[in-house]
Amino acid sequence: MTTLGTAIIGLGAISGVHLKALADLELADLKAVVDIDESLARRVAEEYGCDYYTDYKEMLKRDDIQVVHLCTAHYLHSPMAIDALKAGKHVLTEKPMAESMASAQKMLQAAVENPNVQLGVIFQNRYNAPSKRMKQYVESGELGKLICMKGLVTWNRTAAYYETEWKGNWATEGGGVLINQSIHTVDLLQWLGGEISSVKGSISTDSLEGVIEVEDTAHAYIEFKNGATAIFYATNAYGRNSPVEVELVFEQGTLLQRGDSLYLDQGGKLTTLEEPVVNTLGEKSYWGMSHELQIRDYYEHLLAGKPFWIDGPEGFNGFRLVMDIYESSRTGKKIVYSGAEVVL
Ligand SMILES: NC(=O)c1ccc[n+]([C@@H]2O[C@H](COP(=O)([O-])OP(=O)(O)OC[C@H]3O[C@@H](n4cnc5c(N)ncnc54)[C@H](O)[C@@H]3O)[C@@H](O)[C@H]2O)c1
Known part of the structure; x- marks a missing residue:
């Protein structure tokens, strides 16, 4: 098989990025789109020359669809993924994998029970050039210890x-800026830092108090087993969408990421490692440009019969850290990792 039949469930804001990536991907053949908004589903189906459904369970009955992309609200990821995995479909879900720990665990369980198909989680920022360079520096040790x-x-x-x-509700979004906008950065910190030993965090609603149930601001202090530490701050209350900033301090130099750029500071001498890239997402450039890289990688793994690296447990790592920051904020206590946190 050289292509995989594909369907997308949920045709809102992020779906355009998936639709474009799939249109450019010779390994995928978009067979159907699904949305409860019938006129939207029909319009998208006409544009992309595929079928449409308003009930995803009807779509799941098709034998010519092997992969399902989930572009729906957080609380729908788990039930939809479970149904799709049980129907024998590979599932690529948008982040976060779920809106609650219990939902995520059910989804991971379904993936274990259906080993012939693969659950993948979108964390496209791991594919950004600065992220990959930062990971290489951590792994090579060429700047000394992190x-x-x-x-x-x-x-x-x-x-x-x-x-x-x-959006804005605990039951359906699962939180605010932490689980939605900044989970990518939380995921990068844990991916770069390695195994966590503890986290203490706090959330607040600084600008939209009384408007939303969830937080618009969050911060955390994370300790890693290798001795490194991290601080994290995220807010939706800033006056603009600034480029995300990540800094990694090593014994022999500091990496400074700002959006798509990456610089190395060694004793005040600044070297540009990655130049800013021209984005084609306009105002939504803060989503990053790497969905198509991750989607291609996922399909290449599926077609080669190889395990995809950002699978359920790997996607769960960043999610769990988010959940632990909420829990720490709720209890006011540091959460200490025992090493037994991997649930399955
Ligand atoms: N990776 C990223 O950088 C990134 C960026 C934006 C959004 N997202 C994620 O994408 C997901 C969707 O976000 P969005 O902003 O596109 O949401 P949205 O609300 O714009 O779109 C959701 C769509 O799902 C449809 N829908 C609702 N119930 C459905 C059902 N039962 N069956 C089929 N369709 C149904 C809605 O009608 C709507 O069109 C979220 O998980 C979000 O966090 C990821």
């Missing part, structure tokens, strides 16, 4: 953003 890291997400979401029914 000492500490900083992750900063300072974005802007007004009350209008939260008018979408599922």
